[in-house]
Amino acid sequence: MKIKNFFEKINLWTLLIILLMFVLGWQLGHREYSLSLRNDKPKNSIDFKLFWQTWNLLSLKYINNKSIDPQKLYYGAIQGMVAAVGDPYTVFLPPEAQKSTKEQLGGAFNGVGIQLGYNKDKRLVVIAPLKDTPADKAGVKAGDLIIEINAKDTANLSLPEAVSLIRGQKGTSVKLALYRENESKPRDVTLVRDTIVVKTVEYSLKTTKSGKNIALIRVSSFGEKTKSEWDAIITEILAQNPQGIIIDVRNNPGGFLDASVYLASEFLNGGKVVMQEDGQGTKQDLQVTRTGQMLTIPLVILINKGSASASEILAGAIQDRKRGTLIGDQSFGKGTIQSSEDLPENTGIHITTAKWLTPLGRWIHDVGLTPDMKVEIPTDWTPAKPDPQVEKALEILN
Secondary structure (H helix, E strand, O other): OHHHHHHHHHHHHHHHHHHHHHHHHHHHHHHHHHHHHHHHOHHHOOOOHHHHHHHHHHHHHOOOHHHOOHHHHHHHHHHHHHHOOOOOOOEEEOHHHHHHHHHHHHOEEEEOOEEEEEOOOOOEEEEEEOOOOHHHHOOOOOOOEEEEEOOEEOOOOOHHHHHHHHOOOOOOEEEEEEEOOOOOOOEEEEEEOEEEEOOOEEEEEEEOOOOOEEEEEEEOOEOOOHHHHHHHHHHHHHHOOOOEEEEEOOOOOOEOHHHHHHHHOOOOOOOEEEEEEOOOOOEEEEEOOOOOOOOOOOEEEEEOOOOOOHHHHHHHHHHHOOOOEEEEOOOOOOOEEEEEEEEOOOEEEEEEEEEEEOOOOOOOOOOOOOOOEEOOOOOOOOOOOOOHHHHHHHHHHO
């Protein structure tokens, strides 16, 4: 009996010691976070005690404890930290959002064919509907505000969260509440998701009234395959001996910076394409990267309010260098550059690291590029009718 009591006491003390070590370890671990930040930047010292206290209270006292997913709390905390900088383009991407982003830049994904962004009021907006996708066929247009996604208010949604809600399995539907300028109230649009395969570069041949051969090149985005797709069609186009080129970047939401510089290099004979300016005001010039094959062929660029980011870099370089004529509407106005980083657990982050300026030093953020010739698309226009912006381009090249 005494031996049994002895071992029971030992087990009790062992349990207490283990518990004490755990508590001390927990406190030390959290103290190390605090000390680490204090050592790096004393003026920005952070004590994580509040974070863990909140985490514990939520875990212990929330009414439906079984619904709490620690992984979601963890990712949510990181997302909140990143969102706190106040820049809608600086975002943390949980695994599903990271996967969707990579799929889109790779050229294939399941969704409705909407490129998303934010307007100057930081409201979710359609930058561009992709051609011949469910969104395009339903009449969704660049500039439409997305007020709700499946009845969920978008006011506080990050871009990845919005993308995640809109995308989904092929054949399923998503309901959007859209508001268009000059309309009295939002309207509901239900879209059926499909597999969206995006070929970023396509072309067709046009003829002016005087018989000139014109190549109309449509660039829908600047993705992973844009440079190779561009190279593949340029050989075909040059074989047609074109006497003019129209580059159509209407409803092109952008993408990779280096792809826009690559395309600009086709038309510019050396020199500057774009400038980057970091947070310290240090500027770096990005120059033409190769010898182009279309340095002297007359050129027109088509833009509209769906032309953003990398497409504005291309158009801005052509305009500033007086290499061609911009026709259409005011562009979207996204003048910042994001770097993307892969993080552990199949997550990622996009961070705004710089703003970009045209060769003449213009920052067009929230303003956009003003076309050399403003040509609007009538509200009653349909694809069955002649495209007035293309017609104006052909007229100029004629």
